[in-house]
Amino acid sequence: MGEKPDIWDVLIVGGGPAGYTAGLYAxxxxxxxxxxxxxxxxxxxxxxxxxxxxxxxxxGTGGFELVEMFRNQAVSFGLSxxxxxxxxxxxxxxxxxxxxxxxxxxxxxxxxxxxxxxGAHWRKLAVPGxxxxxxxxxxxxxxxxxxxxxxxxxxxxGGGDTAVQxxxxxTKFVSGVTIVHRRERLRATAILQExxxxxxxxxxxxxxxxxxxxxxxxxxxxxxRDAGNEKKIxxxxxxxxxVFIGLNPNSGLVKGHAALGxxxxxxxxxxxxxxxxxxxxxxxxxxxxxxxxVTACGDGATAAFSAQLYVEELKGVAY
Ligand SMILES: Cc1cc2nc3c(=O)[nH]c(=O)nc-3n(C[C@H](O)[C@H](O)[C@H](O)COP(=O)(O)OP(=O)(O)OC[C@H]3O[C@@H](n4cnc5c(N)ncnc54)[C@H](O)[C@@H]3O)c2cc1C
Numbered sequence: 001m002g003e004k005p006d007i008w009d010v011l012i013v014g015g016g017p018a019g020y021t022a023g024l025y026a027x028x029x030x031x032x033x034x035x036x037x038x039x040x041x042x043x044x045x046x047x048x049x050x051x052x053x054x055x056x057x058x059x060g061t062g063g064f065e066l067v068e069m070f071r072n073q074a075v076s077f078g079l080s081x082x083x084x085x086x087x088x089x090x091x092x093x094x095x096x097x098x099x100x101x102x103x104x105x106x107x108x109x110x111x112x113x114x115x116x117x118x119g120a121h122w123r124k125l126a127v128p129g130x131x132x133x134x135x136x137x138x139x140x141x142x143x144x145x146x147x148x149x150x151x152x153x154x155x156x157x158g159g160g161d162t163a164v165q166x167x168x169x170x171t172k173f174v175s176g177v178t179i180v181h182r183r184e185r186l187r188a189t190a191i192l193q194e195x196x197x198x199x200x201x202x203x204x205x206x207x208x209x210x211x212x213x214x215x216x217x218x219x220x221x222x223x224x225r226d227a228g229n230e231k232k233i234x235x236x237x238x239x240x241x242x243v244f245i246g247l248n249p250n251s252g253l254v255k256g257h258a259a260l261g262x263x264x265x266x267x268x269x270x271x272x273x274x275x276x277x278x279x280x281x282x283x284x285x286x287x288x289x290x291x292x293x294v295t296a297c298g299d300g301a302t303a304a305f306s307a308q309l310y311v312e313e314l315k316g317v318a319y
Contacts, residue, residue, distance in 0.1 A: 137219025
């Protein structure tokens with residue numbers, strides 16, 4: 001017979017605000033907990049230059065620095081962290097106890113409970129030229145790529161918080177930003193709207209959608225279409241196109257095990273339980289109203305506490 005497998009009480013997939021908060025709570029509850037953060041992906045918040053709406057940090061902080069603080073705090077309480085891209089979740093049982101195996105390439109991890117905190121990725125425009133010019137003018141990260149567009153004109157597509165915030169950030173480098181939005185007004189928070197509307201480097205094209213991105217080696221032109229009149233099409237010159245039109249939740253790991261919403265987000269109850277026993281989810285990968293750091297942290301804490309109660313029940317040590 002083989003050796004008894006190493007079994008974690010809680011396995012957390014994802015190293016963003018949700019995952020690290022879950023890790024902090026699970027580690028402080030003396031659970032045997034392992035967190036796997038993506039090897040080829042990063043927390044979305046590390047791609048933002050600055051955030052100023054996380055409570056308790058007046059003046060704000062860098063996204064990268066904030067995740068570092070989350071990680072260091074959780075690790076100081078005994079959280080074990082490794083980097084790998086998880087590819088599959090399989091049901092398992094050991095000595096009559098139900099659990100899960102998480103596979104990451106050649107590696108596999110056994111756990112009594114799993115907390116999925118895999119975040120989300122940016123939605124694409126799905127227009128001609130977008131794939132071809134990704135990395136050559138088309139970007140989904142102003143912090144990563146903004147400096148490449150020094151003294152050039154760029155387009156930002158979107159009208160929500162992130163689009164407006166990133167457009168303001170881009171004005172540090174570029175000569176001008178045109179925000180193209182498919183509605184007649186912004187959806188972003190009032191304070192961001194005020195700043196963008198007052199910024200001389202930012203102009204707006206309302207009720208328009210991107211039809212095509214074109215260029216030579218790099219982007220030179222963006223073709224727009226009137227959102228209400230498909231025959232009205234015009235071109236604007238631009239060296240860069242930054243796309244911030246919403247998110248697709250990273251829910252592939254639980255597909256087939258846990259219920260997903262129409263938008264592909266993982267459905268959870270108020271205790272962050274998915275429909276799969278022993279599998280919890282938190283943060284941007286779940287179906288929720290507000291995808292922000294502060295809500296991801298709250299979800300993570302709840303998921304860890306729920307997983308703790310579940311594991312204690314499973315082990316017969318609940319009180
Ligand atoms: C440009 C930008 C600006 C933003 N500005 C703000 C702001 O000002 N304020 C604010 O509150 N929020 C802001 N947000 C939103 C905020 O970043 C998210 O709400 C938050 O990061 C969600 O946390 P999360 O832990 O759920 O997911 P994420 O932070 O995205 O973390 C997901 C983690 O899962 C990992 N992962 C994914 N798939 C796998 C896999 N298969 N295997 C292993 N690991 C995996 C990733 O590597 C990552 O570590 C911004 C987002 C962006 C993109």
